[in-house]
Amino acid sequence: MIDTVNPIDTIDKAMEFIYSTSWKGSKLDLSRITILMELLGNPQKKLKFVHIAGTNGKGSTAAMLASILTEAGYKTGLYTSPYIHTFGERMQINSIPIAEHELVKLANQLQKHVAKMTEIQESPTVFELITAMAFLHFYQNQCEIVVLEVGMGGRLDATNVIDTPEVAIITSIGLDHTVELGNTVEKIAGEKAGIIKPDGVAVCYPQTETVERVIREKCKANNTHVSFVDKNSVILTSQNLDGQYFEYGAFKDIVIPLLGKHQLLNATVAIAAIYSLQERGWNISESAIRDGLKKTKWPARFEVMQRDPVFIVDGAHNPQGVQMAVDNLCAMFPDKKFLFLFGVLTDKDYKKMTEILIPHADHFFAVTPDSQRALPAEDLATHLKQHVFVNSENIVICDSVENGVKLALEVAGKDDVICALGSLFMVGQVRECLQSL
Secondary structure (H helix, E strand, O other): OOOOOOOOOOHHHHHHHHOOOOOOOOOOOOHHHHHHHHHOOOHHHHOOEEEEEOOEOHHHHHHHHHHHHHHOOOOEEEEOOOOOOOHHHHEEEOOEEOOHHHHHHHHHHHHHHHHHHHHHOOOOOHHHHHHHHHHHHHHHOOOOEEEEEOOOOOOOOHHHHOOOOOEEEEOEOOOOOHHHHOOOHHHHHHHHHHHOOOOOEEEEOOOOHHHHHHHHHHHHHOOOEEEEOOHHHEEEEEEEOOEEEEEEOOEEEEEEOOOOHHHHHHHHHHHHHHHHHHHOOOOOOHHHHHHHHHOOOOOOOOEEEEEOOEEEEOOOOOHHHHHHHHHHHHHHOOOOOEEEEEOOEOOOOHHHHHHHHHHHEEEEEEOOOOOOOEOOHHHHHHHHHOOOOOOHHHEEEOOOHHHHHHHHHHHOOOOOEEEEEOOHHHHHHHHHHHHOO
16 A cells, blocks of 8 residues: 555655555556646646657667757756666656655655545556656756657557657557557557647658558648658768767768667657757757767667677667667677577567577577566576577576676687677666676
8 A cells, every 4th residue: 555644755665655556567548647647737738848659769769869958958858768777767857867865755745646546546557656756857857858758659658648749759660568559560550659649740760661651640630740760861981889970961970879770760860850849949059969969878778888708788678679689789790699698578579589589699698587577597498498400508597697697708708799688677787797897
């Protein structure tokens, strides 16, 4: 039960409040978040947003946009999920995560409203509660604009309680959360496109023809102007382990520290969104765009953690994301096999992910991510060993993520490449292990 009597005076009590709703998990429905925001005075209606939905690339695109807007001098909120190391990463202002004492204050403010809400309907989900806290945090700190990442889907996601945003963005769409969103990319696209509202502006990552059709139909129905980034307009000029240099339209010598072909397209989506903001009167200079992209920090997204041997950490957790990671590895390290530190959740399509990785694997180090939904390392290893073209001696069951990192480093030669992927719940632990070496 949620405590409605005792004050929340520590971060532990604040976290207990956040996670102590009468039931947990996802429940796609806007009724509860609408009631909660009304009880709070609808702070989200007093803010301006860039709203971002998609299967992959939401967080990277959001991070780039927030960095640009901060460089342009705007007090910029950033709302993302999940976090890598600390809960405060989920809501940031000008790249600074929310402080623990601010979370405690917000928890106190929401406690009585959640109690009242429980009396008239049902308590909010964990994600709805966190989203409400973020809106209140950004409003109380007078953010001029908020870059808002969807949690799941779009149409019925808690973030979609906002009115028409300054720009709606749809990133790459693939199959994920199929139980909740649908079993085809077209159905999923329809859910993602639910963030498109009347008389708005939408900017989209390049999509397949059928997905693009779904988005265009949604935009037409809402009198929304839409543009899709042309993937052929992006020219990679050079890349190394420190970043990528590329050209896009009139822009030459653009630098981003994020690696991978998909990040070039995410960057151009961010630039296209900035163009739309400029047309709506936002004062964003070319230097702010360049500096913002160059200074973007987004950990655990094809991030090079060390170089001898090369150890890459990537949050890919669905087949599309894993395919992108493999494509990036093969582009940067042609003719190599890789050592994969691999952990997955049971509700993800890990069988398809495995099929993608196997042809490129020299070793697998199976680990259990820190989640109740995690597939045990033993079960993952059993699945891997069912493939006759995988050397079972090269499949190592690790009793912890820390042990997996240690074993992978022991096996790897100085010219080898290790890549940790499969779950965002795992890669934060991997980063901490490597940073402590």
